């Protein structure tokens with residue numbers, strides 16, 4: 081019998097380690113493939129599929145074992161490979177920014193639908209993180225200019241880097257701001273204010289999966305005792321900085337849509353509606369300033 085050593089093939093690795101990762105990951109096979117791509121020198125995904133019988137060199141296997149160990153200990157694969165795809169675009173990510181999630185794509189899709197035929201749209205994104213929302217809007221809305229606020233330094237640095245790699249840096253202004261605090265010109269008005277704020281209830285933070293709780297930024301996740309603090313604060317503040325008929329658009333937690341609709345209604349928003357994510361959960365809330 082062969083030793084488990086330098087003669088493992090790509091196929092052997094996928095089979096063995098997908099199995100080992102089933103407890104830790106919802107996407108074990110994808111994770112192994114992403115780690116393999118990195119271990120083999122950032123090869124394309126297709127290379128993996130075309131070379132299933134290829135043996136790893138000793139060196140490649142050592143790199144892979146280091147990466148898979150990190151993953152088995154709970155570190156999210158996106159932080160290990162420093163990349164996550166969102167809206168068909170590549171985003172650099174590292175600890176300190178929330179990893180972009182497919183749950184957020186319906187928010188971006190809805191805004192693209194609402195804004196695609198308008199000219200010179202001015203958008204403010206509050207809590208930009210990796211820049212996933214801002215950068216996809218900049219990419220897919222030709223006539224938009226964006227302002228992206230974040231309270232922390234790492235997101236602003238990562239956001240700028242992603243804006244450059246996606247060739248939209250000329251359309252985005254990244255600014256350090258605690259909600260609206262950086263706005264100096266009181267007359268400034270946006271067509272759209274969008275946010276995926278922290279929305280997890282304080283009590284629920286303890287029950288999150290290790291890979292979220294121990295690795296992703298706490299201040300991008302926790303939204304106060306009932307999880308709604310940021311919806312209250314942003315909705316209240318947004319009114320002053322939106323044009324008439326301007327759009328306020330949120331991602332919300334799986335059971336928060338009704339509460340957020342109510343908050344909007346109580347703060348002078350109209351034509352409020354929700355949109356579902358791919359799992360059928362009300363994930364997006366949109367309202368228009370009266």
Ligand code: GLN
Nearest residue numbers: 276277278279280300301
């Ligand atoms: N959707 C994220 C999660 O459940 C939370 C993101 C947020 O708080 N905005 O991990």
